[in-house]
Structure formats: structure tokens, C-alpha cells
Amino acid sequence: MNRRQFLECSSIFFCGLTASQLGVSLTAEQRVHLTTADNYLNRDVSFFDSQQRSDIVAIADAIIPRTETPGAVDARVPRYVELMVSNWLTDPERKLFMAGLDQLQQRSRQRGDSFSELGITEQLALLEQLESEAGDHSWYDFGNIRREYLSDAPFICQIKELTVWGFFSSEVGATQVLRYKHMPMYFDGDVPLDSQESAWYSGAIE
Amino acid sequence: MIEAKQPDFDAIVIGSGMSGGWAAKELCERGLKVLVLERGKDIQHGMDYLGEHAGDWKLPYQGKKPRAEYEEEYAIQQACYAMGEGTRHVFNNDKENPYHYDAKHPFEWLRADAVGGRSLLWGRQVYRWSDVDFQANSRDGYGIPWPIGYEDVASWYTHVEKHIGVSGEALGLPELPDSEFLPPMELFALEKTIKGRLAKKASDVKYTIGRVAVLTQEHKGRAACHYCGPCHKGCSTGSYFSSQSSTLPAARATGNLTLLPNSVVERLEFDPVTGHISEVHVINSRNMERKHFSARLFFLCASTVGSTQIMLNSRSETFPDGLANSSGTLGTHLMDHVYGVGRAGIYLDNMNSYYHGNRPTGGYIPRFRNLPWNKEHNDYLRGFNYQTQCMRTDWRLTMNSKGFGADLKNSLRKPGYWVWATAGFGECLPRASNRMYLHHSKVDRFGIPQVGFEFNWHQNEHALVKAMNSEADRLHKAAGAIFTLSLGDEAAPPGRAIHEMGTARMGDDPTNSVLNSRNQAHDVANLFVTDGSCMTSASCVNPSLTYMALTARAVDYAVTLLTEGQL
Known part of the structure; x- marks a missing residue:
């Protein structure tokens, strides 16, 4: 084959699959621009069932309430929790989560109502009880930012991490509570920081 | 009279990454008709950087990695810092394209699978080697002497730097020669504080901004950096160097380039009559069709492991143990940098100072131990540098705080402490026992034998690890850290530094090396190997710039031979 013949046939030979240029290993969903x-x-x-959903809303709201800025419920964190528990946790992690939620619901009923219907003081008391029982689980170790998700983390740690x-x-969280610019255009390594200012959002993946 | 058969191309380049892009550019600009074969998928610059500028809220799981899927399909690649949902299409799928992973000798082969190769994903750090590096083997007797010195490469470093654009600060150090620099990026306020303290309390070290192939001003039609942060997600403005942003467009502009993606090279055909490579055998990864292409000149730039795999698999009567392997050293003396150790210090200085923009480089502490003129007596040979990162902690570090409600929210949303981290990169000694090989019974989906590795860190690397950590402790103390955390007390598995080198080393003696001083195979005159496999020692500095310089230098020589009718 000479060069000219080669060029004539190469477009057919090598480029016949334009609809899936990005490879057999990627689904259609993975081939879109994420922006x-x-x-x-x-x-x-x-x-979740409707009671579980209501309780997750109440827990997320207790962890990160609306203040002068949006809170967890404004940012639709309960939906994130449901998506992650349903699709991302492993079976054992999911069991741990559901058992923990179940236990919290039982303790709430012992106080006379479902978690979501209790007052914030009682809700916080229950959550603080869970946190105190989780005690010195390694989930609370300082600086374990680079760790994998801890599969044996108790329910209270799971829900806090997901929240x-x-x-x-x-x-909402990255752009309205933290600060975010997708193209900052310049770097300045010494900008005065006001004590009330939020951090930049700099990505979950570094 | 017999008419000589015209080859399909003047030159064939295998691989389109850091080295292959340079080979393509230089060969095309010399007027040669060039075919570039890339085994990975065809991604287009600016069009296919799927994760660029996407907030994590767009990503599946909002940035938490799909663990089960990665374990199944990217079991090796998931160890790479750059691997995520925004970049996975550039990475190799380990299930589709496996190698023989031996848990007893865990070597991590981190690899791209796309046009542009790892130049799309690299850390962009560029440092010239010095004669401290090129003379290291002859000085202490490990490995064989390099057939070249700094003066042989210096002008080629300049040639490469002027094209790719390198920002950095000139220091005038003989152990770390200056590049052709664009203006350096600024230091953080904390780095200036630390630099001042080190100057007083640890004056044996220098602190400088990382030298980085990211543009601080417009350069050759590529825009200055816009400081978005995660370069590995791709850069449509071409502000960091990749073959996609720089060398391949230059090659294409000549009209001499043909680039075929999805083209897996099975082997090179050696012609015993001419003593040259005559053809390359290619398998289309999409439809498994086989083709072969002929050329006068062949450049292997498929990465250290990739190139040597092709040579080992190119057996013939003349070369029963692999192409150009009369020395028997092909596959041996594999190296990677000693990596994964160092310290992160927490600092309470400059708490009222913050930053704007995401600087795409850290700081750098050039090698300061075992420099030949210092006459030190350490319990290790060679040396190490530190690449540093300065960052303000945030909710990602403290999300596991106790407490609930407005107070928790308020503390999580604000910047935390300053952290200054020093990550060591140590020089690995070349050893015959650290090697790659072809597995005798495992083949991949193309029927090509899989690569296996035997690699162990030895005493000198362990001693370097200790030194990198104890020196880091000393530096953080001098710099004023209130507390330090270890980045690791043992070296990461080899391969993790993604600086794999050696396996087809250069040398003057054809009985103990594969390539001569011009990256030309001793045994086969029209075969040049210019990626990391050519390296005779590892230095401690990042190697990509040297691959690019050696590639441009080898092309210059090869084209001269071709012009003079010697090939």
C-alpha cells in the first residue's frame, strides 16, 4: 500500500465509529461534557419511605441549618443522602445506615414522637447522644481528609459525612455559602481576609 | 532493474504523548511525511475535556468516587491523584487493558489511553538535569555511565522550553540549571514567611516557585493561565503544555502529519537483509483489523513500559530475546522516584492573608544533600528534592468535627489553618533485578503478551525515605510549624510517582546498553527510542523535560543520517 492509497482508505478503516469516539468503556452518560x-x-x-425522608430532612437541617446563608435543606442535601445511601454505599454500609436510622427513630418514639416532629432541642439531644456513643471512633481523627470512606463508621458519622x-x-453550598469562581483569571497569594469571609470552594477532588 | 519499493511514510512515531508529540513536530518540520500511531482513543483538543470547569455538583456522587466501578475497571489507575469522573476517559481501563499485577511485587503502571497520552494528565513540573545527575552512575558505580553530559543536552533544553513555555525563577544553581523562563508565579504570603525563616535557620536549602509548563503570559498562540486549578481535567485554552495543545498542532500545521488513534502496535518487523526495521504491525482496537505500515525511520515514544513491551514482543531469528536486545539488558534497570513520604506542617502565621485563584504549581526545594562539592558522608547515595504545596485547610479537613447547627456550619465554611507540605522525590538506583518482562502465558485482548514487573525498593531507597522524613522534620521546625503530620513513613509502591524510567538504557557499550548516545538502537540503525525507557539513571528531578529534549536531539541526528543517505 502506498501513502496515497493509505490516506484514501484510512478514513474508512480507522474512523468508522464516530458516534463513540470516546471508547467502548464509556457509557453515553459518561461521554457528555460535565459542565x-x-x-x-x-x-x-x-x-426511603416518607417517614425516613422526613427524618433525614430533620437531621440534615439540625446539622447544617439555614442561617443568613442557605442550609442543608435549601441545598437539597436530603436528596443527596438518599441518592448516596441508595446508589453509593455498599450493602454492609447501607445496613449500618438503615439500622442506625431505625434506632434513632425508636429513640424518638420513646420521647413521644417521630424524630422530625420533635423540637430542635430534643433532636439535638438525640444526635448528641449518638455522637457521644460514637465516642472516639477513628472517623473523628484529626486530619484524616485523605482517607477512604470508613466502612465501619457509625450511623451518626455516616449521616454527618454525607450531609x-x-x-x-x-x-448552592459551593457558590452561595462558600465562594466559587470557575475562571479566577489571576493568582494573588496575599489577599486580606476578613474574619467573617467564607473559604473558596476548591473542589472535592484535588 | 528492480524498482525499490517506496515506504508508506518517511517516519513512523509510536505514541502521541510527551515524547511522541515532540518527535512528530520535529520530524514534520524537517519535511518528513510522518505517521503517528496512538493506541488510545481519539480525543480532540478543546472539544473532549469533559470535566473541564465542571463543578463537583455536576459529577456523579458530587465528587465521591464510584468505588465499586473503579475497583472493577480502574483497579490500578484509581491510585492516581488525577483520576476522577472528569478525567476517566483519558485513563486506561485496567479491565480492558490489563497487565500482570503481582501483589508480591506491586508495581503500579499508571497510563493514559488517549491521543496526547500522559501529557494531558501530568504534573507539569519541568526541571533540567545537571551534570550531578548525568555523572551520578560513573561517580558511585551503580549502573553504567551515561554516554552524554549536560553540555550535550543544554541547547535542546532551550529549544524545548522556548516552544512549550516554562514559568519559573532563575537561581543560577549548578545542580539545577535554569530554564528559559516566563515570569514566575507568585508565592503565598506563608511561603514568603517560611522562605525567610529557612534562609536564617536552614540556610543549606533554597526555596523557589515550582518550575512549571504553565503559561504566565500568552505564548505562541496559547493563552495565559486562568488559574481554575485542576489542570488534569483539560485546558481548552492550552495554557499548560500537552502534546494536544502544542506539539501535535505544530506537526499538523506542516501538512506532513497523519495521526491514527485506536492503533495498537503489536510489533516491529526486523529485516535481516537490510538490518533495519521495515514495518510496524498494528491492530485497530475498535474492530481488531490488522494493518502494517512501512517507513525509513521509526521512533518509539510509547512510554517506558509501552515501548519496551513492543521491543520485547518484536522477536525474530536475529533477536530471539526482543528487538535490539543483543545486550540482554532490555527490560532491566527499571526505576521510579522514591515517593509518598514527607511531612505536612500546620502553621498559624499569615492567618489574615488569603488568596485569589488556584495556582497550578507548588513550591520547590532543590536537592541539597550529597552534592559532590559538599563532601558529605551520609548513609545513602544520591539525593532528593521536595515539591511543596501551600494550602489553607477547609471543610474537607474538618468535616469530621463534633457538634451540630449554626456553630458547626460557621466553622466549616471559613478557611482553617495554613498547611505547608513537603513531599520528597528521591533518586532510585538502577538495578538489574528491578525489571519488566512479558508474561509467558497471559495475553491481552489483542493476543499481545502482558507485561509483568519484578521490582523492590532496596536499602538505599529505604535510607532515602528516612532522610527525606528527618530532613522534612528539620525544615518544618525551622519554618515554624506548630504541628506536623506524616505524608507516609514508607515509600509508595513503585510506579506511583509516574516517573518510570529505564529498561532500554543509553550507553556507549553495546554489550550492556540498548541505545547509543543519540537514542539510536545499537543493533538497529533506523530505530530510535526517546521516551523514559532510554534513561540510564533516574536523578531526583522530574524527567519529562529531559525526554522532550532528548527526543528533539535524536530527531536532529536521525534526519541528518537520513539526509546523508546513511539510513
């Missing part, structure tokens, strides 16, 4: 993708929170999920992560990595 144009729908937010993760807009995915469908139906995993905090889901909140600050959400569009």
Missing part, C-alpha cells in the same frame, strides 16, 4: 450535565441532585431516587459533603459540594 452541561444535569446536577447530580436532579437524578431520580426513591429509596457536610453533600452540602459544600452542592451548587
Whole structure:
């Protein structure tokens, strides 16, 4: 084959699969520009029953309430929790989560109502009880930012991690509570910091 | 009279990454018709950087990695810091394209699978080697002497730097020669504080901004950096160097380039009559069709492991143990940097200072131990540098705080402490026992034998690890850290530094090396190997710039031979 013949046939031979230029290993969903993708929170999920859903809303709100800035419920963190429990946790982690939620619901009923219907003082008392029981689990170790998700983390740690992560990595959390610029255009390594100012959002993946 | 068959191309380059892009550019600009074969998928610059500028709220799981899927399909690649949902399409799928992973000798082969190769994903750090590096083997007797010195490469470093654009600060150090620099990026206020303290209390070290192939001003039609942060997600403005942003467009502009993606090279065909490579055998990864292409000149730039795999698999009667392997050293003396150790210090200085923009480089502490003129007596040979990161902690570090409610929210949303981290990069000694090989019974989906590795860190690397940590402790104390955390007390598995080198080393003696001083195979005149496999020692500095310089230098020589009718 000479060069000219080669060029004539190469477009057929090597470029016959234009619809899937990015490879057999990627699904259609993985071949889109993520900037144009729908937010993760807009995915469908139906995993919790309505009581569980109400209680998760109440827990997320207790962890990160609305203040002068949006809170966890404004950022749709409960939906993030449901998506993650349904799709991301492993079976044992999910069991741990559901058992923990179940136990919290039982303790709430012993206080006379479902968790979501209790007052914030009672809700916090229950959550603080769980945190005190979790005690010195390694989940609380200082500086374990680079760790993998801890599969044996107790329910209270699971829900806190999902709530905090889901909140600050959400569009609302990153852009309205933290600060975010996708193209900052310059670098300045010494900018005065006001004591009330929020951190930049700098990404869940470094 | 027999008419000589015209080859399909003047030159064939295997690989389109850091080295292959340079080979393509230089060969095309010399007027040669060039075919570049890339085994990975065809991604287009600016069009296919799927994760660029996407907030984590767009990503599946908002940035938490799909653990089960990665374990199944990216079991090796998931160890790479740059691997995520925004970049996975550039990475190799380990299930589709496996190698023989031996848990007893865990070597992590981190690899791209796309046009542009790892130049799309690299850390962009560029440092010239010095004669401290090129003379290291002859000085202490480990490995064989390099057939070249700094003066042989210096002008080629300049040639490369002027094209790719390197920002940094000139220091005038003989152990770390200056590049052709664009203006350096600024230091953080804390780095200035630390630099001042080190100057007083640890004056044997220098602190400088990382030298980085990211543009601080417009350069050759590529825009200055816009400081978005995660370069590895791709850069449509071409502000960091990749073959996609720089060398491949230059090659394409000549009209001499043909680039074929999805083209897996099975082997090179050696012609015993001419003593040259005559053809390359290619398998299309999409439809498994086989083709072969001929050329006068062949450049292997498929990465250290990739190139040597092709040579080992190119057996013939003349070369029963692999192409150009009359020395028997092909596959041996594999190296990677000693990596994964160092310290992160927490600092309470400059708490009222913050930053704007995400600086795409850290700081750098050049090698300061075992420099030949210092006459030190340490319990290790060679040396190490530190690459540093300065960052303000945030909710990602403290999300596991106790407490609930407005107070928790308020503390999580604000910047935390300053952290200054020093990550060591140590020089690995070349050893015959650290090697790659072809597995005798495992093949991949193309029927090509899988690569296996035997690699162990030895006493000198362990001693370097200790030194990198104890020196880091000393530096953080001098710099005023209130507390330090270890980044690791043992070296990361080899391969993790993604600086794998050696296996087809250069040398003057054809009985103990594969390539001569011009990256030309001793045994096969029209075969040049210019990626990391050519390296005779490892230095402690990042190697990519040297691959690029050696590639441009080898092309210059090869084209001269071709022009003079010697090939």
C-alpha cells in the first residue's frame, strides 16, 4: 500500500465509529461534557419511605441549618443522602445506615414522637447522644481528609459525612455559602481576609 | 532493474504523548511525511475535556468516587491523584487493558489511553538535569555511565522550553540549571514567611516557585493561565503544555502529519537483509483489523513500559530475546522516584492573608544533600528534592468535627489553618533485578503478551525515605510549624510517582546498553527510542523535560543520517 492509497482508505478503516469516539468503556452518560450535565441532585431516587425522608430532612437541617446563608435543606442535601445511601454505599454500609436510622427513630418514639416532629432541642439531644456513643471512633481523627470512606463508621458519622459533603459540594453550598469562581483569571497569594469571609470552594477532588 | 519499493511514510512515531508529540513536530518540520500511531482513543483538543470547569455538583456522587466501578475497571489507575469522573476517559481501563499485577511485587503502571497520552494528565513540573545527575552512575558505580553530559543536552533544553513555555525563577544553581523562563508565579504570603525563616535557620536549602509548563503570559498562540486549578481535567485554552495543545498542532500545521488513534502496535518487523526495521504491525482496537505500515525511520515514544513491551514482543531469528536486545539488558534497570513520604506542617502565621485563584504549581526545594562539592558522608547515595504545596485547610479537613447547627456550619465554611507540605522525590538506583518482562502465558485482548514487573525498593531507597522524613522534620521546625503530620513513613509502591524510567538504557557499550548516545538502537540503525525507557539513571528531578529534549536531539541526528543517505 502506498501513502496515497493509505490516506484514501484510512478514513474508512480507522474512523468508522464516530458516534463513540470516546471508547467502548464509556457509557453515553459518561461521554457528555460535565459542565452541561444535569446536577447530580436532579437524578431520580426513591429509596426511603416518607417517614425516613422526613427524618433525614430533620437531621440534615439540625446539622447544617439555614442561617443568613442557605442550609442543608435549601441545598437539597436530603436528596443527596438518599441518592448516596441508595446508589453509593455498599450493602454492609447501607445496613449500618438503615439500622442506625431505625434506632434513632425508636429513640424518638420513646420521647413521644417521630424524630422530625420533635423540637430542635430534643433532636439535638438525640444526635448528641449518638455522637457521644460514637465516642472516639477513628472517623473523628484529626486530619484524616485523605482517607477512604470508613466502612465501619457509625450511623451518626455516616449521616454527618454525607450531609457536610453533600452540602459544600452542592451548587448552592459551593457558590452561595462558600465562594466559587470557575475562571479566577489571576493568582494573588496575599489577599486580606476578613474574619467573617467564607473559604473558596476548591473542589472535592484535588 | 528492480524498482525499490517506496515506504508508506518517511517516519513512523509510536505514541502521541510527551515524547511522541515532540518527535512528530520535529520530524514534520524537517519535511518528513510522518505517521503517528496512538493506541488510545481519539480525543480532540478543546472539544473532549469533559470535566473541564465542571463543578463537583455536576459529577456523579458530587465528587465521591464510584468505588465499586473503579475497583472493577480502574483497579490500578484509581491510585492516581488525577483520576476522577472528569478525567476517566483519558485513563486506561485496567479491565480492558490489563497487565500482570503481582501483589508480591506491586508495581503500579499508571497510563493514559488517549491521543496526547500522559501529557494531558501530568504534573507539569519541568526541571533540567545537571551534570550531578548525568555523572551520578560513573561517580558511585551503580549502573553504567551515561554516554552524554549536560553540555550535550543544554541547547535542546532551550529549544524545548522556548516552544512549550516554562514559568519559573532563575537561581543560577549548578545542580539545577535554569530554564528559559516566563515570569514566575507568585508565592503565598506563608511561603514568603517560611522562605525567610529557612534562609536564617536552614540556610543549606533554597526555596523557589515550582518550575512549571504553565503559561504566565500568552505564548505562541496559547493563552495565559486562568488559574481554575485542576489542570488534569483539560485546558481548552492550552495554557499548560500537552502534546494536544502544542506539539501535535505544530506537526499538523506542516501538512506532513497523519495521526491514527485506536492503533495498537503489536510489533516491529526486523529485516535481516537490510538490518533495519521495515514495518510496524498494528491492530485497530475498535474492530481488531490488522494493518502494517512501512517507513525509513521509526521512533518509539510509547512510554517506558509501552515501548519496551513492543521491543520485547518484536522477536525474530536475529533477536530471539526482543528487538535490539543483543545486550540482554532490555527490560532491566527499571526505576521510579522514591515517593509518598514527607511531612505536612500546620502553621498559624499569615492567618489574615488569603488568596485569589488556584495556582497550578507548588513550591520547590532543590536537592541539597550529597552534592559532590559538599563532601558529605551520609548513609545513602544520591539525593532528593521536595515539591511543596501551600494550602489553607477547609471543610474537607474538618468535616469530621463534633457538634451540630449554626456553630458547626460557621466553622466549616471559613478557611482553617495554613498547611505547608513537603513531599520528597528521591533518586532510585538502577538495578538489574528491578525489571519488566512479558508474561509467558497471559495475553491481552489483542493476543499481545502482558507485561509483568519484578521490582523492590532496596536499602538505599529505604535510607532515602528516612532522610527525606528527618530532613522534612528539620525544615518544618525551622519554618515554624506548630504541628506536623506524616505524608507516609514508607515509600509508595513503585510506579506511583509516574516517573518510570529505564529498561532500554543509553550507553556507549553495546554489550550492556540498548541505545547509543543519540537514542539510536545499537543493533538497529533506523530505530530510535526517546521516551523514559532510554534513561540510564533516574536523578531526583522530574524527567519529562529531559525526554522532550532528548527526543528533539535524536530527531536532529536521525534526519541528518537520513539526509546523508546513511539510513
